[in-house]
Each structure stands twice: as structure tokens, then as C-alpha cells.
Amino acid sequence: MNMTPKRSSFGTYLNNLVNGVTSMFEGMSITLASMFFRAQTIQYPDVNIHSNEELVKDYKGNLRGMPANYRGMLHVDMEICTACMICMKACPIDCIAITNVKCDKRTFVGVGGKKAVQTRAATRFDIDLGKCMFCGLCSLPCPTGAIHHTTQFEFVPDNLEALVYKFVTPQEAQKAEARAKEIEVEEKAAKAAKAKAEAEAKPAEPQPENN
Ligand code: SF4
Ligand code: SF4
Numbered sequence: 001m002n003m004t005p006k007r008s009s010f011g012t013y014l015n016n017l018v019n020g021v022t023s024m025f026e027g028m029s030i031t032l033a034s035m036f037f038r039a040q041t042i043q044y045p046d047v048n049i050h051s052n053e054e055l056v057k058d059y060k061g062n063l064r065g066m067p068a069n070y071r072g073m074l075h076v077d078m079e080i081c082t083a084c085m086i087c088m089k090a091c092p093i094d095c096i097a098i099t100n101v102k103c104d105k106r107t108f109v110g111v112g113g114k115k116a117v118q119t120r121a122a123t124r125f126d127i128d129l130g131k132c133m134f135c136g137l138c139s140l141p142c143p144t145g146a147i148h149h150t151t152q153f154e155f156v157p158d159n160l161e162a163l164v165y166k167f168v169t170p171q172e173a174q175k176a177e178a179r180a181k182e183i184e185v186e187e188k189a190a191k192a193a194k195a196k197a198e199a200e201a202k203p204a205e206p207q208p209e210n211n
Pocket of ligand 1: 083084144145
């Protein structure tokens with residue numbers, strides 16, 4: 001037999017009423033408080049989340065832009081790429097395809113002040129971002145800092161081909177190949193000229209005397 005005293009229906013009604021009013025004020029207090037604080041939700045994509053300056057100006061809370069070390073879409077600065085293929089070899093899933101040819105030797109300073117020497121130029125530098133897992137293993141060993149992640153993450157093309165980013169244009173590849181052929185001819189000519197000069201510089205061998 002249940003011995004728990006039953007609450008009167010009026011008591012239950014009053015209790016529900018108090019709960020309802022209390023919870024309404026609790027909710028309203030949160031709404032009211034939000035009127036005096038800066039917004040904590042970034043209105044993406046209306047707001048440029050790549051600009052820290054913009055976010056700091058509009059959102060004085062703890063919100064910041066994309067972190068600098070965010071591993072977004074890869075980019076290659078071909079001005080400081082030596083076509084060494086280290087990144088291609090480091091990629092565990094073969095996203096990167098590079099071909100190269102001989103080029104005029106040049107010395108430059110890469111990212112971080114490291115001196116680099118270029119002797120080859122890329123005739124193809126493709127990254128298949130459809131396969132890429134953004135692990136960063138290609139950018140870490142790059143000797144010049146040419147390949148790096150950006151904070152860009154929005155890329156939704158309507159075909160898979162567009163996910164293959166090409167950093168060398170067909171015109172640039174043609175130009176590099178033409179120069180490589182010229183360099184080959186120049187090197188052969190220089191070698192032949194050197195051999196000729198060496199032969200001419202050699203003292204004439206003494207002729208045997210005729211008795
Ligand atoms: S490792 Fe760096 S320098 Fe070498 S090919 Fe890749 S991007 Fe270019
Ligand atoms: S981030 Fe990783 S998967 Fe993507 S290209 Fe670089 S090494 Fe390959």
C-alpha cells in the first residue's frame with residue numbers, strides 16, 4: 001500500500017507556476033547580459049575570419065582569426081622553389097608531382113634567411129588537393145620554405161580536376177625546357193672549347209732525329 005502523502009492539485013499548480021516564472025527570468029537574464037557584452041559568435045562568412053585586425057575590432061572577446069599555423073590549402077612560392085623534389089618524396093600519399101630541367105644557376109635567400117642555390121627549374125609542379133590530408137609532411141623539410149600551408153580552407157569546385165593545383169603554367173614549362181636545351185648546347189660547346197684549348201696548350205712532342 002502506498003503511504004506517500006499526496007500533494008494537493010493546487011499545490012502542484014503553484015509549484016509549476018513558480019518554476020515557470022523562475023526559469024523565464026533565468027533565460028531573460030542571459031539575454032539581458034548579452035546586451036552588455038561583445039558578441040561571441042563570428043558571423044561567418046560575412047566576416048573575414050582571416051583578418052585578425054578585423055576580428056579584434058568587431059569582437060572584443062576571446063575570438064581571434066585563423067591561427068598562423070593552421071594547415072589549410074597548400075601554396076608554393078615558385079620564386080623560391082629550387083625544384084629539389086624533397087616535398088614530393090616526403091608526401092606519404094603521392095599528392096605532389098614535380099618534373100624539372102637544368103636552369104641557370106642562381107643563389108637566393110629563402111624563408112627564414114637560409115641561403116639556397118638553384119640549378120634546376122620545375123616544368124611541372126602539381127598538388128592534388130583532393131587527395132591531400134593536410135599533414136604538413138611536405139612543408140616541414142622544404143629547404144627554402146617555398147611550399148607552405150595557408151589558412152584558406154574554402155574550396156569546393158564542381159569537378160575533381162579543379163582540385164589539382166598547378167603551380168607551373170604550360171608557357172613557363174616551355175620556356176624552362178627551351179632554356180635547358182640552350183644550356184646543354186652551351187655546355188657542350190664550352191667543353192669542346194676547353195678540350196681544344198688544352199690540346200693547343202700542350203707542348204709539341206719532340207720528333208725523333210733522322211740519322
Ligand atoms: S621542397 Fe621546397 S624547394 Fe624543394 S621542390 Fe618542394 S617546394 Fe620546391
Ligand atoms: S600535406 Fe601531407 S598529404 Fe598533403 S601534399 Fe603535403 S605531405 Fe602530401
